[in-house]
Amino acid sequence: MDIDIGTVLELTVGPVAQGGHCVARLPEGQVVFVRHALPGERVRAVVTERRRGYLRADAVEVLEASPDRVEEPCRYAKPGRCGGCDWQHATPDAQHELKAAVVRELLTRIGGLSELEVEDLRVRVEPLPDGPLGWRTRVQYAVDDAGRPGFRRHRSHDIIPIDRCLIADPRIQEAPVTDRTWPVRGGGVEVVATTGGDLTIFTRPRGGRQVRLVSGPRIVRERAVGREWRIDATGFWQVHPAAPDALAEAVLGFLKPQPGERAWDLYGGAGLFAAALAPVLGPKGRVTIVESDPRGVTAARKNLADLPQVHVAPGDVAAVIANPRWRSVDLVVLDPPRAGVGREVVESVTDRKPRAIAYVSCDPAAFARDVATFADRAYRLTALRAFDAFPMTQHVECVGLLEPTSP
Structure with a gap:
């Protein structure tokens, strides 16, 4: 029909x-x-x-x-308007269960787990502090042909001009962005409000990577795992202020690192998980960060210079760890971009037979696909924690523990 x-x-x-x-x-x-x-x-x-x-x-x-x-708190979270928030019309508890249901379904349909195996994982989505409004510390506004900043409709290039984003950090809501036009039509305006107290605004032209700093520092301060970090405002950092500590705690809890062990922090960015692992592994341990983004490489080297057991290897993860000189490893942390890691990386990691792998994922479908690939390589998902690091949206952050099916 x-x-x-x-x-x-x-x-x-x-x-x-x-x-x-x-x-x-x-x-x-x-x-x-x-x-x-x-x-x-x-x-x-x-x-x-x-x-x-x-x-x-x-x-x-x-x-x-x-x-x-419930009634949506934001007037833009309506049919045909902003496509950023998916679940403003649901209570926070209902949002958590909706996301948990998605994770369970994907692990069964794509991940190849049985319903009993998924039930044993006891999948639930844990809330983080500072939600469900006013949490987002990094916001990217699109700019329309009239120079007005806003967000795109769902599955559309159309831009809806807005005056305020209610899930944004209050400092971003008050920043001088939505009350003016911008000379980057077709490009964007980005605002960063850090846990270290910095507020930075920069513009990005249409299709371009070169940014222009409007106000605030280019190198901003963040606080996580008991350290102060200095990172490029245009580089990657978790958008929820509580997410770095929650994810690091989950990774440590799953891996249970022991003094003297060797670890890989793959797609390591500024080195968040390496910083959490290094003190536990001690002076005889070793953590190697692999990161392709030069901004992450620079941040990791500068921020973790006081940790001699941490080493940074710049380059594409698949290419770097395919080198046969990368032999033994006890622990692996994977924190890939949304597309996941893929078979090549799974094979290179499992060839080294680590005793435990912590996989951090912002896309449960890609995570489930990689879980199935790990199963082909005799590693199974034995534990899972999920966090509502993106309240009011469909997105959920998962941390999974993968262990060999036999000693």
Whole structure:
């Protein structure tokens, strides 16, 4: 049956799925991915996209509401407006369960785990302090053709100008950004508010990597794992202020490092996990950070210069650890970008037979895919913690422990 974009459908909403939507079905079985709805609701939804085998739609009227539904605090978190927040219409507890359900489903469908194995992991999403509003310490505004900053519609290049983002750190909300136009049409304005007290604003031209500092320091201060860090404001750092300590604590708890062991911190950035591991491994231990971004390499070398057991190897992770001189390792931390690590890295890591691997992931689908690859290499997922490091959005941060299936 052909259904045009703009058609209004009356739907009974089913389970949550990855991507910030729930699944509904038409009477003939066609799948509809519905945003701005919750499981169990009955809604009227406008079709926004037609694809082979399924539709996308926005719920514009709720006929029977879930008990977990609340009024969105932000006026831009509505159908057809800002696409940044997926779950402002759900209570915080409901958001945590929606994300946990997504993780469980992906580990079964993509990760190859049985329902019993997933049940044994007891997947739950742990809240972090400072949520669910006012937590985001790094915000990227897109700039439209009139020079106005804003955010993009869901699955669109259209920019919705805004006056305030409620999930942003209060310092970012008050920064002089949304009350003016910017001469970077098609580019962006980025604001960083650090745990060390710095506020930096810079612009990025359309399609360009070169940035122009508008105000604040280029090298900013962050605080995590009992240290003060100095990093490039344009480089990577966790956007939730509580995330670095929570993730480092989870990694240490899973790996249980012992004095004298050797560890790899792959995709190590500024060296957060290396800094947490080094004091426990002691002077006879060794931590090697592998990082491809020059900003991360510089930050790791400067910030961890007081830790002689930490070494930094610049370069692509897959290329660096494929070198046969990288022989023995006891512990591995993986903190890859959203795409995950892939088979080549999994094979290189498992060839060294570490006793434990901690995998930090911001994309549960990529994580689940890599869990399946690790299983092919006789490493299984034995523990998992998930954190709501991105409240009001679909995103969730997972830390998994992978161990060899036999000693």
